Amino acid sequence: MRRYELSNEEWERIKDLLPPERTGKKGRPCKDNRRMLNGMLWIARSGAQWREMPEHYGKWSGVYTRFSKWRDDGILASVFLALSVDADMENLSIDSTSIKVHQSSNGGKKGMNPRQ
Numbered sequence: 001m002r003r004y005e006l007s008n009e010e011w012e013r014i015k016d017l018l019p020p021e022r023t024g025k026k027g028r029p030c031k032d033n034r035r036m037l038n039g040m041l042w043i044a045r046s047g048a049q050w051r052e053m054p055e056h057y058g059k060w061s062g063v064y065t066r067f068s069k070w071r072d073d074g075i076l077a078s079v080f081l082a083l084s085v086d087a088d089m090e091n092l093s094i095d096s097t098s099i100k101v102h103q104s105s106n107g108g109k110k111g112m113n114p115r116q
Contacts, residue, residue: 002056006034015034017082021033031066036062039058039063040067
């Protein structure tokens with residue numbers, strides 16, 4: 001299994017939620033759903049641009065087209081809901097970063113000396 005890709009167990013849980021690859025219509029059959037979904041996950045997890053997606057997943061434009069269609073049809077929402085049902089909540093982290101803002105950036109008067 002490559003980095004950022006679905007495990008076999010995850011794939012078995014969601015493969016029936018995706019549209020069929022073979023529809024019986026004339027023309028070229030659809031690309032492999034698993035490969036396309038793994039390409040989408042690679043983009044989401046790596047933070048890269050679509051054009052930087054590895055060729056292993058197919059042409060970036062094809063993966064993006066399928067992503068847009070699945071997003072608009074609500075397929076991706078149902079997939080992620082199915083995968084998050086029994087999410088591992090053992091290791092969670094919350095960012096508690098706080099930043100002190102300078103007084104002049106939060107509405108204080110600029111140019112005044114507070115000691116006067």
